[in-house]
Amino acid sequence: MRTLSYLFLTLLFFTSCKESKVIHEKQDMLISNITIIDVETGKLLENRNVIIDSGRIKGITIDKLNTNNFDTLIDGTAKYLMPGLAEMHAHIPPPTTSQERIEETLFLYLSNGVTTIRGMLGDPLHLDLRKQAHEGTLLSPRIYVSSPSLNGNSVKTKEEAVEKVTQYQKDGYDFLKIHPGIQRDVFDQAVETANKVGITFAGHVPVDVGVRHALESNYASIDHVDGFLEGLVPTSANVKADENGFFGYAFTPLADTTNIDELVALAKKHKVWIVPTQSLFERWFAPITADELLNQPEMKYMPKSTLEKWKTTKETSMQDESFSETQWQQFDDIRKQLIKKLQDNGHGILLGSDAPQLFNVPGFSIQHEVKGMQNAGLTSLEIIQSGTINPAKYFGALDEFGQVKEGLSADLIILDSNPLENLAALQQIEGVVVKGKWLSKQAIEEKLNSIAEHAAQN
Numbered sequence: 001m002r003t004l005s006y007l008f009l010t011l012l013f014f015t016s017c018k019e020s021k022v023i024h025e026k027q028d029m030l031i032s033n034i035t036i037i038d039v040e041t042g043k044l045l046e047n048r049n050v051i052i053d054s055g056r057i058k059g060i061t062i063d064k065l066n067t068n069n070f071d072t073l074i075d076g077t078a079k080y081l082m083p084g085l086a087e088m089h090a091h092i093p094p095p096t097t098s099q100e101r102i103e104e105t106l107f108l109y110l111s112n113g114v115t116t117i118r119g120m121l122g123d124p125l126h127l128d129l130r131k132q133a134h135e136g137t138l139l140s141p142r143i144y145v146s147s148p149s150l151n152g153n154s155v156k157t158k159e160e161a162v163e164k165v166t167q168y169q170k171d172g173y174d175f176l177k178i179h180p181g182i183q184r185d186v187f188d189q190a191v192e193t194a195n196k197v198g199i200t201f202a203g204h205v206p207v208d209v210g211v212r213h214a215l216e217s218n219y220a221s222i223d224h225v226d227g228f229l230e231g232l233v234p235t236s237a238n239v240k241a242d243e244n245g246f247f248g249y250a251f252t253p254l255a256d257t258t259n260i261d262e263l264v265a266l267a268k269k270h271k272v273w274i275v276p277t278q279s280l281f282e283r284w285f286a287p288i289t290a291d292e293l294l295n296q297p298e299m300k301y302m303p304k305s306t307l308e309k310w311k312t313t314k315e316t317s318m319q320d321e322s323f324s325e326t327q328w329q330q331f332d333d334i335r336k337q338l339i340k341k342l343q344d345n346g347h348g349i350l351l352g353s354d355a356p357q358l359f360n361v362p363g364f365s366i367q368h369e370v371k372g373m374q375n376a377g378l379t380s381l382e383i384i385q386s387g388t389i390n391p392a393k394y395f396g397a398l399d400e401f402g403q404v405k406e407g408l409s410a411d412l413i414i415l416d417s418n419p420l421e422n423l424a425a426l427q428q429i430e431g432v433v434v435k436g437k438w439l440s441k442q443a444i445e446e447k448l449n450s451i452a453e454h455a456a457q458n
Helices: 002-023 099-111 124-135 158-171 184-197 211-216 246-254 257-269 278-283 290-294 297-301 304-318 325-345 365-375 380-386 389-394 423-427 441-456
Strands: 027-037 044-053 056-061 070-075 080-083 085-090 114-119 142-150 175-178 200-203 221-223 273-275 412-415 429-434 437-440
Touching: 027 412, 044 080, 085 389, 099 114, 099 124, 099 429, 099 441, 124 142, 142 158, 142 200, 158 184, 175 184, 184 200, 211 221, 211 257, 246 325, 257 325, 278 325, 278 365, 290 304, 297 441, 365 380, 365 423, 380 389, 380 423, 412 423, 429 441, 437 441
Parallel strands: 027 070, 027 080, 085 114, 114 142, 142 175, 175 200, 200 221, 221 273
Antiparallel strands: 027 044, 044 056, 080 412, 412 429, 429 437
16 A cells, blocks of 8 residues: 555656646746737737747637746736738839848838738749848848749740740649730640649739639639729720720729629639738729828838839829829729629639839738728728738648637737727738847837938938
8 A cells, every 4th residue: 555655756756847847937928918910800919918939829718827937028907919911913123123121121021910921923042032031140030932923924835834934833733823915725725734733823814814703713812802803894895805995994984783792702702712812902003192192101111212213103003094193092992892793702802912013012001901992891800801810711721820729839929909999900010020030129110210211321
């Protein structure tokens, strides 16, 4: 009996020591007493303590923890925690850009809580940046990389389609980028080859392809709501497809909105996500002057030479005799109807602003896109989902990011107020966690000031 008692006490002693070691093991970070936003349900989980270690969310608890066990302590009292946002139509600078400017651009995304980007015009350099970001040797959002552009000039024959699609898949690009100009037979060959080698495709809808055939071809995403307005024009109008203007603007008076439901149903049937980039149509191609846009605070983060080019392009496009504010308003109303119905009855919406594009400063432009989605009638939760859990679903990465959940990557935003009540809260960032690295509000502001100084010199 004494022997059994001794063995029991010995086992208990060693078990206690083992548990004690786990409990008192030094962790990277503790975010204490914070309210977590469950982006799947919209519920608020109050007074949670979030443990982060080795770049991942190790635990979430309501239990009081010993703060001595953590290297970094963040007091989340009266603050809100949500997953980092995804910019699903981003652009990474080309290899002709300096390394310093590339790193600054990636930081601009992070400064606004964008912890994942889908680069929409790929280059071999971007594959290396993706690797560095994954390994943590580059301060950057998570990167997904498209292939170089497949367009009417780069892919003119079926043979070229087979060759390039096969090569881009071997090179390791995450998906193919479709641009305008591809003829339908060449497009079909590209799709057939993509399906064969196992790579998805996304982007524009070439005029010769048309939105219905594009949807039936199972795009992973159609960006800019491209091709949809043209798809609303009745066959009886006998229009020339290549006279559609800026994303169908020229056909606005001919659009029959009773056809919207048919296109939305096709998008749902073929599981095609939509990336609206609505801010592009409310800033570049819109009745707002270049000077008004240039006066916005975030422009100081872009080089002067870039701002001058944006101003010239904007003024040239707005001088087109076909542009009228009345027609633009009708064009914009139709786009918002499409976006709303694609959210309600389609496969879903992904948040993306097309940055850096004209007057869309990386990171900051996602705030304008959020406002555009509000104007289209999406709820706060739907908009937040479009930039968090929806991109995770799109990439098949629900076990990696998109929620504040144990085991997932620690890509997080701490906010001063509840974005479900007012989406302006997304601009009131207390700090960003990227792969477990803490970027405080002060650190972000200091880096932004440095970027602004550098931009002013260029």
